[in-house]
Amino acid sequence: MPFAETKVYFDGSHYIAIPHTTRPTKRRPYKIEETITVQEEVKDSTENVEPSISLENDTEDIKEITNLEEDTKEKVIEEEQPKKVRRTTKKELFNELYRKYIDLKKNERKKMIVKEMEAYFESKQQCIDFVNNNFERKQRNLICRRIRMVRKANLVNFNYFCTFTYDDKLHNEHTFKKKLKTTISHFAVRKNWKYMGVWERAPETKRLHFHGLFEIPENAMVGELFENSDYNLNTHRRTKTIQNTFFNKKFGRSDFEKINTKEDLNREISYIIKYIEKTEEKIVYSKGLYQYFISDILDEDVVSRIGLEDKKLLLFDDFKCFDEGEYIGKVSLDTINKMRKCN
DNA sequence: ATCTGACTAAATGAGTATGC
């Protein structure tokens, strides 16, 4: 077999195989982060309540940190002020500030972070370098997440774009999030649903909801879908939506929009990408989403060599899939389902 | 049904190399 056990992904229009390689260079061990001591303005009881989403406390937090900044200089390294002080690392502090100033333009954001972190460095230049490096790190990480998400999305067959939110009579934000998470992850295991999505807040109401792409296999739907005619307050029009009895009953409100075309899907994918880029929220993935499937590839199925140093193989649209030399079939979603997967 | 804690799969993060 010319190319055994390649990793194959779909870029939206072509299949691309990556023959196995090993890393030529040695890795350096991760460096251990030096801890620093940060002065904390009194108690921060809000922090434990909802750690993942805390956009609305911004103004308060800014105040806290600016207070902190005035008198940090003398206690950069050693602490001993039981309550008001916490130990952290420069990187963690950077991450907090990076999130805090998420709405600023890049340069403004850098400036503010440098301003607030300068005290922990020997010179301003060192701080600037640190901040620049960490911006690069954040950017790289974001790109990684984006690529992974697109590859995963391209290897499944999403058929619904769903939105779930809750009724106050049934849930609070916390129970809603928790329950929905377990519900859909159960469906992933028990009914083979696949999904990827994000937690968001409606801009006006701040109400938490979940937006996601779902692959719901035939006969694996729960409840009943029904058409609902609604008056939309934003557009001042009656809009028809498809809702689901199971989710409505359990959470309050659901919306099942059928994905019919590739364009629909691409629009939704780029929506989610934009959203994670803007907010740094994480993507919620179901189990069973992979970036690659593993197949042996024949010479005759390779169109050309592409990518960095021509390491990747561009494949014909109907190339043949082999698992450990055993022919599985020409590529199709069906065939892919039978192949081994990896990330 | 819900919790707890050990286990582990999968996601994110990091380091490096390269391209445009």
Next chain:
DNA sequence: GCATACTCATTTAGTCAGAT
């Protein structure tokens, strides 16, 4: 100087068994 892609390390978060 930013964007991309690859591999591998670390962290996070599902999962499952057992107890209540």
